[in-house]
Amino acid sequence: MEVGIIIITHGGLAESLKQTLFSIVGKKEKVVSISMSTEFTLGKLCEEIKQEIKNLAVEYVVIFTDMFGGTPSNASLIVAREQQNVYIISGVNLYMLIAAVNLRELNKDMRIEEYIEKIITEGRKSITNVNELFKNRFFNK
């Protein structure tokens, strides 16, 4: 399984996520970001996504968007309807990107559906009430 990763968000968030990801796991191939500025129309964003997919030239593309219902997510959905190998995960955070990169390297035989599910599980698990985790050790509240 060969996977390319595209991060798409409102504003500069996508690029920051990519840079922070690289600062932790090292620079990786086939990870790109599209930061949607206010000048972007839905149509322009779709074109940009298609171009990045073409450049990646991989078997599967996983698009990470900031939130469901936003323009980055809607544009991705339009493209994914046209292209069978494009998958979308909303609610991107740093940890799920780390998981996506690591799983891609370590489990090359994984099915794409399983890969998507694992990333989502890892992303959700990474959202924690830290005080609660340490309640018995540190906190009296």
Added chain:
Amino acid sequence: MEVGIIIITHGGLAESLKQTLFSIVGKKEKVVSISMSTEFTLGKLCEEIKQEIKNLAVEYVVIFTDMFGGTPSNASLIVAREQQNVYIISGVNLYMLIAAVNLRELNKDMRIEEYIEKIITEGRKSITNVNELFKNRFFNK
């Protein structure tokens, strides 16, 4: 309930999250970011967090960190052990910040524990397999 929000991450991600948040919900008071550069030590980061908490001067502080186990999260934990009104949520994404700001404005009588739980629930819910959501409508995969 009066809540201040601090976003702390590796690199410029925290500032990007804040800027993207403001571009969607408008500029808000009592929302600050600390972007940890590579020069930051754990001690320096703790000092920075304490200073921001002092500046916020609110009843409760909720710190959003990029991921559990990283320096931003560890420094927050050190501060939260010393200060009873500090809560930490790891795995920050854009949607949970929108939820945090909206809930703060709309539910002033909410208990802090309930506020934290709701943000975590919203954050986790925002991580979705978008193709799966639209499977019956759009996709044949």
